[in-house]
Every structure is written in C-alpha cells, then in structure tokens.
Amino acid sequence: MAKVLSCGVEFIRGILLLLNVFFALVGLGLIGLGIYVKVDNKISAVLTFVLIGGGIFTILIAISGCLGSLWRNRCLLYLYAIILGVLMIIELVGFILAFVYKDKLEDVYRKTLTTVFVNALIANDTKVLDAFHDMEESLQCCGVNGKTDYTEYGKDAPSWCYEYQQGCSTIIINTLKKNLPIIGGSLGAVLFLELLSFIGAIVLAVALKHAPDDIDSSSPRDVIAQVIPGRRRNYYKLS
Template sequence: MGCGEFLVKYILFFANLFFALAGLTLLVLGVVVQLRITDLSNLADGQVQIAPISSMVVGGIVFLIAFFGCCGAIRESNCMLVTYAIFMLILMVVKIALATVIFVSLDSLLGQIPDWLTQSFKTDQQAFHALENTFRCCGPTGAGSYMDLVLPNSCCDTPPCVPLVNAYSGCDTIVKEFLRTFGLIIGIIAIAVGAIQLVAAVFALCLANHARNKYRRSTY
C-alpha cells in the first residue's frame, strides 16, 4: 500500500470514529430532549416530538453505519466500502433535509408555543404544573398569570411562592428559548456531519477502488 492509500485508509477510519461519536451525540440529545418535553408534547399534540425523535433515529443509524465503515476501512473490503459510501450519501441528503426542515419550521413552531401554553393553563392546570416543574417556570407569561398573591409550589424552588420575590419567569420565554437552542444545535450538527460525510464517501470510494485494483493484481 502506498502512502496515499495508507492515509486515506486511516483518515477514513478515524473519520468514522467521529461519525460514531456524532451519531451518539444526536441520539443522546434526542433522548434528553424527549424526556424533558414529555409534558409539553402532551399539550402540543406531539408536534414538538418530531425533532427529538428524528434526532434519535438519525443518530442511531449514523452510529451503526459508522461502525460498518470502520470495519470496511480496516479490512479494505470493496463491497463494504461501496455500500458504506452509498449509505453516507443517503445520510448526507437526510441530514441536510432534516436541518432544512428544522430551520424553516422552527419559527412557526415557536410561534405556536404561547397558544399551546395559554390553552393548557386554562383547561388543565395539573398538566401545566408538571410543565412548570420540568422547565422551572411559572404561568404562561409569569406569576401575573395566576392573578394571586400566593402561587402554586411549582412556581418556585422553595414554597411559599410569592410574585416578585421567588417566582420563576414565564413559561413562554423559557420553553421557546429551550426549543430554539435545541433546534439550532441539531441543525448545525446535522449540516456539519453531512458535509463531512460527503468527504468520507469520496474517500471510501477511493479506497474501494484501490482494494479492487489490488485484488485484480493479485489474481494475475
């Protein structure tokens, strides 16, 4: 093996270690956010679950394919490398599509948060208190939403909760900021990994071509 093929082989191997870690990051982020927005998803008819579930699915698939790529690079298997390159190109398209959907629909989703929270506050305060405990917030717009001097215990760290003393901020702002941050992080990671996957696919095809040529030479 020449110096160029050697470099391509080990660059591809370590790149796939990065992909595996990136896939685990997407998976863990999706799980963490999914656990945290369980109460919110009940109020929003499950719409806010699209991003974390997509993150978990894509992250898990990336991790498995990256492991496949590591094996293909070390063994210099033409079949495994070509298959890996095809999967990389497909995943690159999926990630760019995921990032595009997130960036395009994020503002629209965030714009609906106040309506969801206000409706829940009026119709199911028990569910809203669970949301307050999760996000450490108080009322849709703050303590003033309760129009009372004494607030529920979910509105502060240490009861009794009193407006302007120890009450949390409104849930509108906190929930929107949480979802905005999560959406941007997932979108940026997806685009960055997708770009690197394109390079990995090219490297995999180069190494596959080298493995194929080496096999042909060995049979002559």
Template sequence: MAQRCLKFLKYTMCVANFLCFCCGMAVLGLGVYMMVNFRMAALLPTLVIINIDKMLLICGIVITCVSFLGFLGALKENRCLLLMYFLLLFLLMLVELTAACLLLVFEGQVATMIEDDLNKSLKEAKANSTDPVLSEWDLVQNNFDCCGVNNVTDWEDNVPKSCCLSKCSSPEPPYKRTGCLVKLKTLFEDNFLTTGISVIVLCIIEVLGMCFAMTLFCHISRSGLGYKL
C-alpha cells in the same frame, strides 16, 4: 508512495469512524437518559414526534451503525461495505439538508404550535393539581427560571411553588417575571446559528468521508481485492 498514502487513508478512516462510533454511543446513552428522566409529551403533545430525546436516540443508533460500517469496510478493505457506507452517508446528508430547510421554512408555525401546546397544558395543570402535566411544568419552570406561558398571571390563583423566587410562605411572595414561552424562544434563537454551523460542518465531514470511501473503493477494485474478507 501511493501505497503509503492509501494505507494512511485506510487507517485514518478506521480511527475517524471509531471516534464517531464512540460519539454515537454517547448520544444514544444521552437519548435514553432524557427519555427516562425528562418526559415532555404531556407538555408539548403536538410536537411529541420531534421530542429531543427521541431524536437523540435515533441519531445515536444511526451514527453507531454507519460508523461501524465504515470502520469495518476500511479495515477489511471490503468493496461492498465501503459502497454501502458511501450511500448511507449520501442519504444522511440529504436528510440533514432537507430537515434544515424545513425548519427554516416552518419556523414561525413551529413557534405557534409550541405556544398553543403550552397554553393547553397549563390549562390542564390548573384544573388538576395532581396531574402529571403540573410536574412537567415545575421541571420547566425550575430549569428555565420562568413562570407560566407569558407571566405568573397565567396561573391565576393556582400559582405553583416553582414560580416563587424564594419561599412561598409569605403573604405576597416574589414570583419569576419572565414567561416560559419567551425563555424557549430565546433558547432556540441563541442556538439557531450554532445549529446551522453544526449542520454545515457535519455535511463537510460526511463529504470527506464519502471521498475517502470512494478512493478506497476504486483502489480495491483496481487491485482485485474487491471481495477480501
């Protein structure tokens, strides 16, 4: 009975880590796609280090590496690989919890930095109509259905076409009323609870993965198959 349970545990780990590996590859591909097509460094230079595309790229690489390590360790019943898998999951959980706590503590400062970056980039876009910052503003204003930082008056006499609700050829075209800063804040607030729940669920999955890995590790140690290849 114990052998059947351990075999079930082993193949469950293999299947779960294979699915995580596929998810990691998908996240990695999404990060590469966003890095190529959505460049926001000129729009938010202060927060360039935490750009979503780079975060997705790093997360995809980490997920694929760790899941492959867990899959191979469970399949081969290798004690060293299982121990490395356990330690990496533990470190990842600590990093996730630390990042979540820092986000809670510095939430207000991050919002202030975003506002300052938007104001600076908008000033640059108004000064030069051919600047790449303007194309990024067009991208944001089209995707979020907004105009300017606070409203259309931020653009003064250089209102871009992406601010128009319809055609801009009329003498007084209708403009989008909501500013992009409000839209971005609303987006973060709406996804704040979802992000928190996702972190909690991810930590639970990681704890289960660590428990499974340590159970297999102890069984392999007792059976004398610690260095099976």
C-alpha cells in the same frame, strides 16, 4: 487476495476508520444520555426514544464504515456511502426548511408546549407538572406564555411566577436564537465530517476496484506472473 493500495489511498482509509471510531463514540454518548434521561422520570419518553434510537443508528453506520475500511469490502463501503448520502440530504433539507419556516415553527412550538401544559394542568398530572416547574425555576420563567396559563384555568400560580413574569417558551426561543451561530456551526461541522466520510468511502471503494492484487510468493501462479510481467491474466486463462 489483498489489494495493493497507494500511500494516499491508505491514508484515506486510515482517516475514514478514525472518523467512524469518532462516530461510534458519539453514538455511545447519545445512548448514555438517553439512559440518563430515562432514569429521570420527569423528562419525556419521546426524548429518550430519540436519543437512544439516534445513538444506535449512529453506531450501526459507524460499524459499517469501520468494517468496510478494515475488511476492504466494497459492498459495505458503498452501502455506508449511500446511507450517509441520504442522511446528509435529509439534514440539509431539514436545515433549509427550518430556516425558511422558522416563524411558523415558533408558533407550532408554542402551541404544542401550551397544549401539553394545559392538559397536564387540567388532569393534575404531577409528573409533567413537576418537569415544568423544574424548567420554570431553572429558566426563571412562568408557565408557557406567562402567569395567565395558571389563572385562566382557575389554578394558583407558583410563587416564582410573581417574580418572573415572562413565559418559558419565549425564553427558550430567545436562547435558541441567541445561540443560533453555535448551533449552525455545530450542524455545519457534522455535515462536513459526514461529507469527508462519504467522499473517503467512495474513493476507497473505487480504488479497491482498480487496485492490483498483492503478490503471494507461495502461489506458483503469482511467482510466474512476477517473473513474466503481463502474463498473469493469460496464465489464469490457460489454467
């Protein structure tokens, strides 16, 4: 039997539904971007996996939230809230660790990118090298750390390396630092929306637990309970 919810709880239910529709659209966008990246063979398959996997995961979470709201299913709402809670904790811890160890992360990033580049250079992996060359032309940089990335291994540096001396890793890191307020604001907005959804799911689930059943005029029991207030529970027991 349907539960009777107050106007405020119904409003929260509607907001929760809209938020999860938005999350589902974001998930579809991630999958679409992942497919685009997959088509472009120059870009790493790892990025494709992360985008498509993240999109599917986002859609599954959104579906559980939507169904929990539409069906007024407390189990789905609690499951949705638990997943969101764990996800928010992971995101918050990751953000804090990234801020605390940002210098170490820069070193790890430079070393990892250098290793990938050098291995591709030695093995003459044209697929990876083409991706690097596209990045160099786009960012107006040379190698990971500069022209020496080529000459140190007996390779001829591309023509643009004589014009752009700065390494690509430095430009990428500086760009990230420059846009840190935007990145932080975006992450904060995501966390805020997740927190709203988490609170909405908990409030709705608790409200459903304590909400009275709707009156069914076709049910003799409900008719008697409506005529004699407070007798519904006793009537069910006698039945």
